[in-house]
Amino acid sequence: MKTKLFVAVMGAAFGVTAAASAATLDDVKSNGRLSCGVSTGLAGFSAPNDAGEWSGLDVDYCRAIAAAVFDDPEAVSYVPLTAKERFTALQSGEVDVLSRNTTWTMSRDTQLGLNFAGVNYYDGQGFMVPKELGVSSALELSGASVCVQTGTTTELNLTDYFRANSMDYNPVAFERLEDVNTAYSSGRCDVYTTDASGLYSIRLTLPSPDDHMVLPEIISKEPLGPAVRQGDDQWFSVVKWVHYALLNAEELGVTSENVEEMTSSENPDIRRLLGAEGNFGESIGLEADWAVRVIKHVGNYGELFDRNVGPDTPLGIARGLNALWTEGGIQYAPPVR
Amino acid sequence: MSVEGAAGRAAAAGGGGVAKARLLYDPRFRSWAFQIALVVAVVLFFFWIAGNAARNLQQANIASGFGFLDVRAGFVIAETPIHYTDNSTYGRAFLVGLLNTIIVAFLGIVFATVLGFVIGIARLSKNWLVARLATAYVEVMRNIPLLLQLLFWYKAVLAVLPSPRQGLELPLGVFLNNRGLFIPRPVMETGGGMLLGAIGIAALATYLLARWAKARRMRTGHSFPMLRVGLAIMLGLPFVVYVLAGAPITFDVPELQGFNFTGGKQVSPEFTALLLGLSIYTSAFIAEIVRAGILSVSRGQWEAAGALGVRYGRILRLIIIPQAMRVIIPPLTSQYLNLTKNSSLAVAIGYPDLVAVFAGTVLNQTGQAVEVILMTMAVYLTLSLLTSAFMNWFNARYALVER
Amino acid sequence: MAEQHSEVDRFFVREQMVEAMPPPGVRRGAGDWFRRNLFSSVPNGIMTILALLFLAWSIPPLIQWAFIDAVWEGTNREACLGPDVGACWAFVKAKFGQFIYGRYPIGERWRVDLVFLLLAAGLVPMAIPSAPYKALNALFLLVIFPVAAFILLTGGFGLRVVPTEFWGGLLVTLVVAITGIVVSFPLGILLALGRRSKMPAVRLLSIAFIELWRGVPLITVLFMSSVMLPFFLPDGVSFDKLLRALIGVAFFSSAYMAEVVRGGLQAIPKGQYEAAAAMGLGYWPMMYLIILPQALKLVIPGIVNTFIGLFKDTSLVLIIGLFDLLGIVQFNFTDSNWATPQTAATGFAFAALVFWIFCFGMSRYSMFIERRLETGHKH
Secondary structure: OHHHHHHHHHHHHHHHHOOOOOOHHHHHHHHOOEEEEEOOOEOOOEEEOOOOOEEOHHHHHHHHHHHHHHOOOOOEEEEEOOHHHHHHHHHHOOOOEEOOOOEOOHHHHHOOOEEEOOOOEEEOEEEEEEHHHOOOOHHHOOOEEEEEEOOOHHHHHHHHHHHHOOOOEEEEEEOOHHHHHHHHHOOOOOEEEEEHHHHHHHHHHOOOHHHEEEOOOOOOOEEEOOEEEOOOHHHHHHHHHHHHHHHHHHHOOOOOOOHHHHOOOOOHHHHHHOOOOOOHHHHOOOOOOHHHHHHHHHOOHHHHHHHHOOOOOOOOOOOHHHOEHHHOOOEOOOOOO | OHHHHHHHHHHHHOHHHHHHHHHOOOHHHHHHHHHHHHHHHHHHHHHHHHHHHHHHHHHOOOOOOOHHHHOEOOOOOOOOOOOOOOOOEHHHHHHHHHHHHHHHHHHHHHHHHHHHHHHHHHHOOOOHHHHHHHHHHHHHHHOOOHHHHHHHHHHHHHHHOOOHHHOEEEHHHEEEEOOEEEEOEEEEOOOHHHHHHHHHHHHHHHHHHHHHHHHHHHHHOOOOOHHHHHHHHHHHHHHHHHHHOOOOEEEEOOEEEOOEEEOOEEEOHHHHHHHHHHHHHHHHHHHHHHHHHHHHOOHHHHHHHHHOOOOHHHHHHHHHHHHHHHHHHHHHHHHHHHHHHHHHHHHHOOOOOHHHHHHHHHHHHHOOHHHHHHHHHHHHHHHHHHHHHHHHHHHHHHOOOOO | OOOOHHHHHHHHOOOOOOOOOOOOOOOOHHHHHHHHHOOOOHHHHHHHHHHHHHHHHHHHHHHHHHHHOOEOOOOOHHHHOOOOOOOEHHHHHHHHHHHHHEOOOHHHHHHHHHHHHHHHHHHHHHHOOOOOOHHHHHHHHHHHHHHHHHHHHHOEOOEOOOOHHHEOHHHHHHHHHHHHHHHHHHHHHHHHHHHOOOOHHHHHHHHHHHHHHHHOOHHHHHHHHHHHHHHHOOOOOOOOHHHHHHHHHHHHHHHHHHHHHHHHHHHOOHHHHHHHHHOOOOHHHHHHHHHHHHHHHHOHHHHHHHHHHHHHHHHHHHHHOOOEHHHHHHHHOOOHHHOOOOHHHHHHHHHHHHHHHHHHHHHHHHHHHHHHHOOOOOO
16 A cells, blocks of 8 residues: 555656656756755865855856756756765766866776766875975875775775775774865864865864965865766767866867857857857757856866965965966867867 | 556656556556666666776776785774784785774673663553653753764863873772773783683683573572572682682782883773763663663553562563563663664774774875775675674564564 | 482471561651662662762763863853863854854854744644644645745745755754655655565565665765766766765665564554455555554654664764864864863754754654554553
């Protein structure tokens, strides 16, 4: 009897939100909103303010995708996910795209059924310690209690690093980032380890940031980027090319301010990117001016970086590896052609 | 009655059933038709779910099957009752999580029971102040969510302990700081086996003596000072052997080295907070169960025992509690079950129990949510069904025959 | 052994008369009350003294912390720093809006207030036994209020739409708890009837449903419903995260409710069923008019305990990323503006107080109703 009721309840639910299609892009269009998986709060990447408005580099990727699809960067439902929930949420279709400082690894790319659309931040894992500990290198950390978030590549790299250097440690592992932060700031552990960008971001939220320092060692490669489900090439292309459009726009000097004038530019590269020439938008299921919408609403990659994590923000992170290939970094996008 | 009953049920189940029921007046037929329809609906529903899941998983190209259990885990777990390193398998990590759950649940059950009985009896005390205090304890503890209590113990009490370098040094080489409680760990030297043997012999002797004392009391009515003699044997014999064998046990005393204490046995704040929270929360419920059980024993039993000149403590222990147990056991078992399930809240304070290790870290490293969650649920379901089975057996055994 | 039968007897039976006890003293006045209730015997006296010592050890520091040394005013952490500072109530004051409404847009919070007001307007007269128009009141509470609350909270009809991800604090706690209670009660009754049904398929399915939900921890249920449910549905079908948590909580507590109700059904003597059948009542009229009113009355404490358990369990939704009262309090600990050693303790004290008031209130009300419905059959 109950089971029938269950069916009825679910039936009622379908009636409201069902969308009979396997294509993510069509689902997103018919829902009128993009469901974007973000972190539960990491300043500079994805964090809500007191009014519940999300901002950050990863959040701007959600907005860019929404802008490309709807011409409206606000048509996004943000779904805060813990490290544990994120892949299941993406696999199950709970979110359309996962833009949550997630490291691109081979096993995630193959066994978890994910496709990484690109690298929006080249990162590496580091350590943060209180200055009063008097430690200047990660190699002096033998025997320390280390705060780490469970279910991350960080946790695995940490194990490898200590094993490779024949050191021991006591893991203090939590599922939620906030809990790791509280444990570190209350002194439950000596060391905090996560991606270096994360460490700078977390240091800011500590009561006295100046009492803590990030150690010089970077122990891993952490290419972070947005991911989608496998099996939907069209949606994969949309996310991938929104990323490339942001990079190409910076390379071609197209910014949110000049994008309207640029549409009448003579430069064929710019004309193709902005849809004045060719039919590139249609080939990924979007309008011809898809890139204009993205850049108009959220800016190019350089603007995103400077606004959220760059030297003028509290995080104050230099471009480094994340500069364009033309400027000594490794951010490089295939051309629109 | 059953005619109307079947119709009523069919009507409740949905519009389609009503018309059919009006046509066919044989109650047995209708009952069967309804049941077959129900079973078919349920089976179809599960087929539908399984089909969706299989299709979704395949479409997303997600690995499936239980092969992942043999893969190297690659992460470290903070508390490992059995040997486990990052080179162990996910299957081993599952076992570690399961054992951690069982350890904390078992200790929680022991503490909660003792505390619950004490508080429950105190609530009925003739001493006004003690009864009021016990009542306040119960009303406060059972009306605040367990998760809140756990977080309170962990984040507001244990987190404000001093750091290892400024930590408290207690007598006997015990240290208390925000990394936990460090106690000396006994280490067996040569000759330690003799000591273990002595403990074994003492236990056996105490048991035999207790049996003899009980038999004699049954036969003659003479009581024997079992507690005192038993304690003397249990403590005395091992002590004598310990001295004779030349102190074969040394203690590994924790000491501050670098960042942390090394050596000794560490009781982590996560474990302590979880154990405290679970025991205190559940003890409030057990206290209420014990109180209800004692009140269910008729007053005449107290009066009769009192008239025979038996003291209060002995009335309680020998006459009231054994009768109250019939009322106490069933709800007590379900409290034990709740405690076991509630231990899964460990995930909120970082204790590596089954849910945190397996349905947390392993799930995330492998991405095989369906298999992992099914295994986790199966474990809890098995524990729960075993407890239910035990409870039914116990009930049947101790039920009053005359009822 | 050479012991004889008479020896056994001698062990139990007194051979001399006990001396007569003195006449009872004056049973009046404070001194007598103290003697009888606190110092009736030596062990009793010792316990009293221990209890007093415990109170002296625990109560004054608590009062000191919560009131005397507490900080009531302040705009940021500076106010609550210092060596001898007690509870930082200024933190609760600054974040009070978030604790109640979560991230509900500030301009729209009157809608939540209105819902709270409507709920109180429906609930208070319902709870007072002597208030008139019970049927109308029930209609308001069960039909008009849910619809009105749904429209007010989610928006539409000219109101700004507020997605559930902005809901939080006490609002979410109450929404989850009330929906859970309203859904689990009838569902639990149906399951209990199903478990006692004469039809084997219905009985088995009810048992399977009940034992399955009772056998697993709520957080795995919530995890399933929050991230895994879409696996089991066709492509593109999804519904709100809060709604899924609601379904999980409601099913979970309906299984517990079913067991409580079953206890009540079992306690009804067979004669009641037979008498009802002899009157020609069918299954549903019999249940509705004869059996359930008696059975439910018997298990009121159990029902209310299930409600209280459900109310407390709502705090678990924080594990799946919904910000209920406890979740939002905890979330605010990470605000560096308010990071002080006292923040956590103060926040937890506030949340505990709110939960306690609701749960304790419910348990007291159930005792009141239990006494009122006592029709004297037991005596």
